[in-house]
Amino acid sequence: MNRFASARARQTITAVGLPLACLALALYSLCAGSTLGIGQAFDALRGTAPHNIYVMVTQWRLPRVATALLLGAGLGASGAIFQSLMRNPLGSPDIMGFNTGAHSAVLIAIVLFGGGPTAIVGAALAGVILSAVVVYLLAWHNGIQPFRLIIIGIAIRALLVSLNTWLVVGASLESALTAGLWSAGSLNGMTWAKIVPVTLPITIALILALALSRRMRLLEMGDDAACALGVPVETSRLLLILTGVILTAAATAAAGPISFIALVAPQISRRLASSQTLALPLAALTGALLLLAADVAAQRLFIPYQLPVGVVTVCIGGIYLIGLLLRESRKK
């Protein structure tokens, strides 16, 4: 009884604490840099601040913070969906080759056609969706079986990685470096014009994911059990995959393949609070917090260098997960 109560308390603390932490970090991110007071930031948000501060806060800093939160939530949720579908902690969209598909398409656009920013966004979107469709079609054999889906995902990823290797080795250093920077994922120079197009798909997909999260939990018990409980197995799986792919595609198109959040956010949130019902929203919140924290660190820690956020995400997320694993093992 006592243990149950403490688990409930932890769940509540996590569910309340994560959004608060996001909010606090977002405020810090708006104020830090050429430093502003919190009051000034609020004035700017209300539109009563001097023009230069208003522009700095609402046109430069706010879009970046909003993107970090939105994309982080999207990636965290898509990771939770895929890991649940595959019943394997390695079943994240990065491992399944969707990001790599985007990377290949962007490399082709940059190296072979010398494409600019717009072409890169289009290529990334096309790359994710195409590779997802190919993986799904190849894995379809009287239905989708998770193990087959993921092995085929890994095989396709290996093919795409080899294509990328070939393109990178053959390219000029300049093109290779452009593609390398893109592939690390970056939120530098985010503007409202870049975010607005991805906001709608991500929001819709997040709502869809929430609506599907009960079915997702039932599917984890195995196809037969889920079927017996009245879940349409293949349809639900297709819908869930679709949702996850939309989230990954939109995030990748907006900021490049920010890897690792999809893999690590569900694992971290599960260790913070082992909640069955809230697994998906908690993973999304963890993803949002992680990406925002990584972005703040990427901007502040290595001045004058501005590192791509993906590089920092990987470090912060990885070190934190290792810390959690160490604590877990000491408890036992």
Place this chain on the structure above:
Amino acid sequence: MRHSVGLLLMCLVLLLMMAMSLFIGAKAIPAVRVWQALSGGCGSADCVIVLDARLPRTLSGLLAGLALGLSGALMQTLTRNPLADPGILGVNAGAGFAVVIGITFFGAAAIDSYLWFAFAGALAAALLVALIGALGGGRLNPVRLTLAGVALGAVLDGMASGISLLHPLVYDQLRFWQAGSLDIRSLAAVKVVIWPIVLGTALTLWLTGALNALSMGSELASALGTRVGLTQLAGLTAITLLCGSATALVGPIAFIGLMMPHIARWITGPDQRWIMPWTLVLTPVLLLGSDMIGRVIVPGELRVSVITALVGAPVLIALVRRHPTLGRL
């Protein structure tokens, strides 16, 4: 019985592959001349090609192939995750990170100097991951080991790409190292890794019986009298030796380590005493075959890692589609 005849046949195929790798190349050299060069009695340009280009290449294909295959099979059994590849232990990332450090801060510029950095990095990363996975209780928890490897690998990868993106010249060298290559121009590099690989292979083959028990779960295995902790420790040591040496020698070529154990398992069934020898023979066949395709069709253009994926991935996809019920640990 069927398996042993098949295995013998595959050994012959491997020998054939090695011979072809010596006799076939971008420059046509008569077979007699190749034989003369190998038996050590001539000094012409052809002999130099055979001894300094084809021989190290063939040997490193053989050694790296069997090391990557075996370490992949071990990794999948120890983590009890069919998706694990040798890279999951953080070995590739550790080697890559150490190479970046070597290039950036110590001015390493040639394969020989990469070798030591890569080896040291691989060993250190594997050791760290094993420590994290084993802390508390002495026994490895498969899920924790997997996650620790992925996490540490990601951190090291991130730091390596952070450093290299800030230094374009380092990035320039790194992109070639990361592509992996069998183009090794001296026997010295091969000599460095041969003993660790032999030791790791012997250790792996010695472990196969215990691994069979372990694949039923650690509780059942210890009930059957297997010393679980010892087996896991020896397995991790073998993976570190094998994968560290292979990565140091040819760069990070990960996919075959994931794929070949699956193919071996599809051929032989779940008995580790057959899976390991089959993996040991099959992986170098694929690696040497791919290398030859890359060498002969587009000389100097296509890296072996590119061809292994081009050849291997469709095979894997076809196998998964044809055997819907197979393919579990």
